[in-house]
Amino acid sequence: MTEHEPFNASRRNFLRGAAVGAVGTAVTGGVLIGGAHADADAAKSGQSTTVESYPFHGANQSGILTPGPADKQPFSCFVAFDSTATSRAELAELMKTLTARARFLTSGGIPENLGISQPPSDSDVLGPDVPADGLTITVGVGASLFDERYGLTALKPAKLKPMTIFPNDSPEAAWMHGDLSIQLCANHPDTIHHAIRDIAKHTRGSMQLRWKIEAYGAPPRPSGTPRNLLGFKDGTANPTGELASDLVWAGPGEPAWAKGGSYQVLRIIRMLVEFWDRVSINEQEGMFGRRRDSGAPLDGNAEFDTPNYQADPKGNVIPLDAHIRLANPRTPQTANQRLIRRSYDYDLGLDQNGDIQAGHVFVVYNQDLERQFETVQTRLIGEPLIDYVQPFGGGYFYALPGVADANDWYASGLLS
Numbered sequence: 001m002t003e004h005e006p007f008n009a010s011r012r013n014f015l016r017g018a019a020v021g022a023v024g025t026a027v028t029g030g031v032l033i034g035g036a037h038a039d040a041d042a043a044k045s046g047q048s049t050t051v052e053s054y055p056f057h058g059a060n061q062s063g064i065l066t067p068g069p070a071d072k073q074p075f076s077c078f079v080a081f082d083s084t085a086t087s088r089a090e091l092a093e094l095m096k097t098l099t100a101r102a103r104f105l106t107s108g109g110i111p112e113n114l115g116i117s118q119p120p121s122d123s124d125v126l127g128p129d130v131p132a133d134g135l136t137i138t139v140g141v142g143a144s145l146f147d148e149r150y151g152l153t154a155l156k157p158a159k160l161k162p163m164t165i166f167p168n169d170s171p172e173a174a175w176m177h178g179d180l181s182i183q184l185c186a187n188h189p190d191t192i193h194h195a196i197r198d199i200a201k202h203t204r205g206s207m208q209l210r211w212k213i214e215a216y217g218a219p220p221r222p223s224g225t226p227r228n229l230l231g232f233k234d235g236t237a238n239p240t241g242e243l244a245s246d247l248v249w250a251g252p253g254e255p256a257w258a259k260g261g262s263y264q265v266l267r268i269i270r271m272l273v274e275f276w277d278r279v280s281i282n283e284q285e286g287m288f289g290r291r292r293d294s295g296a297p298l299d300g301n302a303e304f305d306t307p308n309y310q311a312d313p314k315g316n317v318i319p320l321d322a323h324i325r326l327a328n329p330r331t332p333q334t335a336n337q338r339l340i341r342r343s344y345d346y347d348l349g350l351d352q353n354g355d356i357q358a359g360h361v362f363v364v365y366n367q368d369l370e371r372q373f374e375t376v377q378t379r380l381i382g383e384p385l386i387d388y389v390q391p392f393g394g395g396y397f398y399a400l401p402g403v404a405d406a407n408d409w410y411a412s413g414l415l416s
């Protein structure tokens with residue numbers, strides 16, 4: 001898919017039905033090849049649909065570009081943990097356990113039978129045969145893991161640091177940072193609940209939940225790219241294909257163990273939806289620089305039209321401080337600042353005033369935190385949209401390199 005090619009829902013069917021073995025599965029372009037007609041066949045025979053699965057082993061973790069932002073799974077959860085491992089060896093054991101659980105959960109299968117005298121090995125939330133259900137588990141490490149506790153300071157990814165607090169942020173300590181992050185994405189919410197519970201149970205004593213937020217990905221309405229909770233199509237101009245790969249994976253200057261990893265930015269951003277709903281459509285569209293109904297740039301007709309800023313140097317059509325114009329000025333100088341957004345919507349209910357507490361978990365993957373995310377975020381500091389959004393949580397993490405094969409484990413290059 002090119003940057004301007006619309007989302008094609010049938011790609012999801014292409015993934016469906018792929019045999020789920022974690023090892024020895026045919027992989028082309030990071031996508032499992034399987035029975036594309038499994039759904040139809042299953043429907044005819046009255047059986048349940050074949051389970052969908054993404055590769056667990058590989059140079060990169062799944063859940064970043066596999067699947068990519070345009071066809072990511074509809075449910076997600078972002079969790080941060082504090083490590084309570086007391087030594088580097090214990091931290092390595094934790095990573096091995098985490099790997100074993102993620103390998104099983106993302107592949108599916110029958111949980112171990114421990115007999116009747118022990119607590120069962122599985123919660124049975126998904127029944128006796130655990131489906132993979134499109135689950136991806138993406139593990140990251142925070143800057144705090146590289147403090148004095150484990151002697152890892154010299155091996156820290158070059159750009160990793162605690163998340164910067166930007167001028168319009170309203171940081172809440174309980175929702176920020178962490179030694180480890182886990183992004184879980186799947187086709188159903190109970191799959192995510194089951195996975196996080198399984199992981200927490202098996203790693204008890206070595207890591208402690210710090211914060212957790214569940215979120216969902218809206219379907220395309222009516223077509224093209226899904227909308228965020230402000231009603232605008234969000235994700236239209238995401239780089240794809242080779243361009244996405246070039247912008248995401250670790251670049252020069254990183255420690256050798258970090259090859260195949262990516263910087264993950266999690267920003268929990270509340271949207272002040274009641275306030276937003278009182279703004280005129282002209283003003284809303286001027287803030288983004290796109291039409292609300294179609295997602296088209298204000299100087300175009302269709303969602304995937306490319307805005308032409310050169311033809312509008314004074315911002316008469318697309319204001320100079322419009323979100324899309326500041327985020328990506330589309331100049332040769334800013335081309336390597338582009339990033340991959342893979343965000344989800346959240347809803348935490350009501351706040352103390354009875355206002356809706358909802359927004360999005362803004363998720364970015366990029367090669368260089370400073371060159372990409374921080375540069376773009378800094379350009380956005382004064383945008384009009386800031387009156388309607390409130391970033392209050394999240395963190396910077398380094399999404400680990402992929403687990404190469406059945407003998408490998410998360411962060412083996414760092415901890416061996």
Ligand code: HEM
Nearest residue numbers: 232233234235236237238269288324327328373376377389
């Ligand atoms: C609540 C906060 C935000 C909302 C509601 C929001 C919404 C949107 C929308 C509707 C678009 C246009 C459609 C698209 O191309 O996806 C967009 C584009 C974009 N946004 Fe945001 N965004 C938010 C925060 C951010 C932040 C924090 C960054 C980065 C620091 C960012 C970076 C971008 C980029 C790079 C584009 C693509 C621009 C282009 O290539 O034309 N956004 N955003």
